Amino acid sequence: MIKHFISLEWKSFLRSASFGTNLALKIFMTLGALYFAAMFVGLGIAVYFLIEDAGLKPFETVNKFLIYYFTADLVIRYFLQTTPVLNIKPLTILNIKKNTIVNFVIGKSALSFFNFLHAFFFIPFSIVLVKEGFNPMQVVFWHIGVFSIIYSMNFINVLVNKKDSIFYVVLTIVGGFGLAQYYGWFDVTVYTSPFFQGMYDTSYLFLFPIAALVLLYYFNFKFFKNNLTLDTGLAVKSKEATTENLTFLDQFGTLGTFLKNDIKLLKRNKRSRTTVIMSVVFIFYGLLFFTNSIEAYNNPAMHVFAGIFVSGGFLFTFGQFVPSWDSAYYQLMMSQNIPYREYIKSKWWLMVIGTVVSTILASFYLYFGWHIYLLIVVGAIFNIGVNSHLVMLGGAFVKTPIDLSSSKQAFGNKQAFNMKTMLISLPKLLLPMALYAAGYYIFSPEVGLLFVAGAGVLGFAFRNKVFTMIEKIYKTEKYATISAYKQTN
Amino acid sequence: MIQVNNLSKIYTNGKKVLNIANLEIPKGQSFGLVGNNGAGKTTFFSLLLDLIEPTTGSIKNNEVIVNQSEAWKPFTAAFIDESFLIGYLTAEEYFYFIGDLRGQNKADVDALLKKHEQFFNNEILNNKKYLRDLSKGNMKKVGIIAALIGNPEVVILDEPFANLDPTTVSRLKKIIKELAENPNVTVLVSSHDLVHTVEVCDRIVALNLGEVVKDIQTSPETLKELETFFAV
Numbered sequence: 001m002i003k004h005f006i007s008l009e010w011k012s013f014l015r016s017a018s019f020g021t022n023l024a025l026k027i028f029m030t031l032g033a034l035y036f037a038a039m040f041v042g043l044g045i046a047v048y049f050l051i052e053d054a055g056l057k058p059f060e061t062v063n064k065f066l067i068y069y070f071t072a073d074l075v076i077r078y079f080l081q082t083t084p085v086l087n088i089k090p091l092t093i094l095n096i097k098k099n100t101i102v103n104f105v106i107g108k109s110a111l112s113f114f115n116f117l118h119a120f121f122f123i124p125f126s127i128v129l130v131k132e133g134f135n136p137m138q139v140v141f142w143h144i145g146v147f148s149i150i151y152s153m154n155f156i157n158v159l160v161n162k163k164d165s166i167f168y169v170v171l172t173i174v175g176g177f178g179l180a181q182y183y184g185w186f187d188v189t190v191y192t193s194p195f196f197q198g199m200y201d202t203s204y205l206f207l208f209p210i211a212a213l214v215l216l217y218y219f220n221f222k223f224f225k226n227n228l229t230l231d232t233g234l235a236v237k238s239k240e241a242t243t244e245n246l247t248f249l250d251q252f253g254t255l256g257t258f259l260k261n262d263i264k265l266l267k268r269n270k271r272s273r274t275t276v277i278m279s280v281v282f283i284f285y286g287l288l289f290f291t292n293s294i295e296a297y298n299n300p301a302m303h304v305f306a307g308i309f310v311s312g313g314f315l316f317t318f319g320q321f322v323p324s325w326d327s328a329y330y331q332l333m334m335s336q337n338i339p340y341r342e343y344i345k346s347k348w349w350l351m352v353i354g355t356v357v358s359t360i361l362a363s364f365y366l367y368f369g370w371h372i373y374l375l376i377v378v379g380a381i382f383n384i385g386v387n388s389h390l391v392m393l394g395g396a397f398v399k400t401p402i403d404l405s406s407s408k409q410a411f412g413n414k415q416a417f418n419m420k421t422m423l424i425s426l427p428k429l430l431l432p433m434a435l436y437a438a439g440y441y442i443f444s445p446e447v448g449l450l451f452v453a454g455a456g457v458l459g460f461a462f463r464n465k466v467f468t469m470i471e472k473i474y475k476t477e478k479y480a481t482i483s484a485y486k487q488t489n
Numbered sequence: 490m491i492q493v494n495n496l497s498k499i500y501t502n503g504k505k506v507l508n509i510a511n512l513e514i515p516k517g518q519s520f521g522l523v524g525n526n527g528a529g530k531t532t533f534f535s536l537l538l539d540l541i542e543p544t545t546g547s548i549k550n551n552e553v554i555v556n557q558s559e560a561w562k563p564f565t566a567a568f569i570d571e572s573f574l575i576g577y578l579t580a581e582e583y584f585y586f587i588g589d590l591r592g593q594n595k596a597d598v599d600a601l602l603k604k605h606e607q608f609f610n611n612e613i614l615n616n617k618k619y620l621r622d623l624s625k626g627n628m629k630k631v632g633i634i635a636a637l638i639g640n641p642e643v644v645i646l647d648e649p650f651a652n653l654d655p656t657t658v659s660r661l662k663k664i665i666k667e668l669a670e671n672p673n674v675t676v677l678v679s680s681h682d683l684v685h686t687v688e689v690c691d692r693i694v695a696l697n698l699g700e701v702v703k704d705i706q707t708s709p710e711t712l713k714e715l716e717t718f719f720a721v
Binding site: 240241242243244254257260261264265268269328329330331332334335336337338404478479482483486 | 538539540541542559562563565567569572573574575576577578579581582586587589590591617618619622
């Protein structure tokens with residue numbers, strides 16, 4: 001039986017839409033995975049010495065922050081890791097015992113990349129610990145404890161994934177602890193780190209996470225077994241629909257019609273909501289640059305880079321998939337009397353609105369001074385004037401159908417992150433970086449800002465020309481696009 | 490109204506899926522396309538809607554060559570399959586969206602919906618569901634009525650009878666017959682079901698492996714003739 005399952009999984013992996021696309025993409029995906037693995041290995045080796053250099057006790061410090069590490073892990077899992085429940089629907093009526101199916105589903109979630117990733121960090125770290133004179137036996141205990149917790153997170157995620165409320169309660173509590181610790185009101189790590197430390201110091205504390213893991217496995221097993229019917233666990237959740245008229249957009253004619261539709265698209269599909277969340281995350285991305293916490297990021301060119309990303313998170317994540325967002329009903333769009341220009345314009349306006357909102361939300365960067373915020377503002381101008389066009393131009397060639405209704409998310413297990421479109425975005429960042437650096441070093445920082453803003457305004461002048469170009473691409477690529485969008489996963 | 494010249498579709502693997510030398514559908518006709526799976530019915534409709542590119546030849550819809558100009562779009566409406574629905578909209582939102590694109594205001598759309606209230610059987614409007622959560626049959630109801638928005642002169646329905654319950658089928662036949670009575674409306678319907686097609690269409694064309702194998706004006710004997718033909 002196991003043999004069959006493994007061969008099924010292997011086929012579903014190899015034949016998934018994103019993997020089958022082309023060789024270049026496969027290479028990029030592999031490189032991406034290797035990059036993350038290498039980062040974690042590097043971190044696992046270096047973190048000990050980094051903390052030591054900072055004058056702290058490495059092992060104790062790691063134990064102190066493990067609680068946040070695990071929480072962050074849970075949050076990432078919650079948004080990105082999916083439980084592939086639907087795939088087992090065809091198995092339920094075959095001659096396979098329920099227990100076997102359930103074990104298969106749970107076992108499958110245990111094999112996720114989200115679990116393996118941690119091994120890249122903790123194994124090197126444990127090796128360094130042993131090398132630095134920690135007791136090998138105790139390190140192994142600690143290591144087993146940590147991995148039991150990681151797998152517990154995996155199973156907790158499976159359980160809470162169905163229940164949003166529990167997740168947000170947990171998140172609020174831990175987030176509150178984090179804030180409290182930051183402001184020095186209350187330090188939760190005082191209570192948690194002795195436990196993690198204890199997994200090393202004693203020979204029995206690591207048994208608790210193992211017990212928790214076993215218990216969670218049991219709960220998961222029970223949960224799935226009880227819900228292995230079409231109207232419970234395998235049912236596709238459907239939310240009660242609300243009709244929205246958004247009549248204020250009527251005054252914009254056809255443009256308004258499309259905008260109305262796009263707003264509903266963003267609000268009502270898990271896939272597009274992830275995009276919105278991502279763009280909020282991008283707003284905070286700038287903190288890495290402007291707090292001077294990372295030395296390599298602390299130069300003018302990198303600051304513009306941050307400015308572009310802070311204001312353009314939505315523009316990039318949404319725009320790269322225009323018109324793929326409409327892939328599910330592209331045939332309808334192509335057989336209706338649709339003015340392409342208005343369609344493109346509506347997507348453009350949506351990106352402009354997204355950029356403006358991001359820029360306003362990012363006003364807390366004023367804390368770092370006017371110049372920093374102006375960097376974000378000129379970034380926004382450049383995004384609207386130049387990048388919005390480039391992104392849509394790139395998107396016109398992207399023929400990846402987007403499955404809006406599925407809960408598979410942007411970075412889901414198999415529907416991998418589209419490296420190709422990320423690469424297309426690179427020039428969009430390099431140009432403003434070069435412009436700003438040129439102005440900055442030759443004249444002054446202010447001139448650098450002017451250069452970037454000027455390029456944005458100049459780009460805006462080409463708007464209609466670019467729209468005509470995109471229109472042409474849509475028309476010439478029409479048949480190819482329709483046939484590509486028909487290939488669902 | 491619709492003229493087909495030398496039309497063929499050959500896929501890159503060399504498979505010829507459609508080959509129609511000549512076919513003319515006059516204005517006001519209700520035209521039925523029957524055939525087994527793979528006969529080329531959906532391919533023909535997709536070519537007519539310019540969703541795929543013909544290998545040779547062309548289709549003229551009201552003197553507009555469909556793969557050269559888009560001027561056929563304002564007077565042509567179609568429902569091929571669920572990919573013509575927007576899953577995250579409610580039925581009402583979808584109807585208004587199509588209405589907007591076809592130059593109809595809310596009142597026009599409401600009037601049409603009112604007229605087809607019986608067809609919906611209280612399962613479509615105000616039921617707080619997105620289209621993606623509807624059953625196949627109800628999706629079909631939405632798609633068919635949406636294809637009638639804006640008084641199109643050419644209405645194309647692919648397999649409209651499939652997945653519908655018996656009551657709805659008989660109501661749908663009434664709707665199609667009503668459309669067919671209008672001398673300005675050309676209706677094109679494809680189906681596996683010979684009985685239904687014969688009942689609603691003036692003319693039946695049977696396709697087999699992409700070729701026209703029968704082309705008959707409907708008469709009392711038509712059904713028998715078709716049944717014998719397909720009973721192999």
